[in-house]
Amino acid sequence: MKNASVLLIFFLFIFTNCSTQTPSASNKPKGTEISKIGDYVADMEYEKYSVATFAGGCFWCTEASFERINGVVDVISGYSGGTQSYPTYKEVAYGKTSHAESIHIFFDPEIITYNTLLEVFFTAHDPTTLNRQGPDVGPHYRSAIFYHDAKQQQAAEKTIARLNDSGHFSDPIVTQVVSYQEFWVAEAYHQDYYEHNPGNPYIANVSRPKVEKVKKVFANLLKEKYQKTTK
Helix, strand or coil, X not given: CHHHHHHHHHHHHHHHHHHHHCCCCCCCCCCCCCEEHHHHCXXXXXXXXXXXXXXXXXXXXXXXXXXXXXXXXXXXXXEECCCCCCCCHHHHHCCCCCCEEEEEEEECCCCCCHHHXXXXXXXXXXXXXXXXXXXXXXXXXXXXXXXXXXXXXXXXXXXXXXXXXXXXXXXXXCCEEEECXXXXXXXXHXXXXXXHCCXXXXXXXXXXXXXXXXXXXXXXXXXXXXXXXXX
């Protein structure tokens, strides 16, 4: 009987230890729309594409700007750069997390390069204003590049150095260049917000001028469906 008790305790210990070391497939809180990027695109055939993750102020603006560039397969709005799991828009907007509004880009490297995406990034927002983009103020609106490997890190740092040396901007670039950790997909209503809400005052007065600037500067890189509307 004693031996049986010892064996039972042993197996209970093993079971408990494995449970603590190997969590369930998802600890996603009930009722939240937020997803990890890997879960969000699990059923999409994106394996052959490269990825880039940027933060440049309101993701409504940056998402729409990159969506118009040829070679960009998909742009997803969300949160990155912080430590909190499953952050909500309200938590990020009220500064309750260390995340920034960000975009996760899937792109075809045979059509467009990461270096070109960096050029679009530095055109689509003002990288010289610390924790601010126009009327949007706070660390969650900071400028950041979340590199996925050493090549992306080097490309980002070289681009920043070149732009600073050239005097392209009147003030120094304050963009953070930090290692990518995780990307949390924002609530459904944020996805393609620019397209679905053209009459929104913020879209009309803040987002549209930024998108039109990108379209003008990169007119030769636009997807065909956007070329006719270039100003």
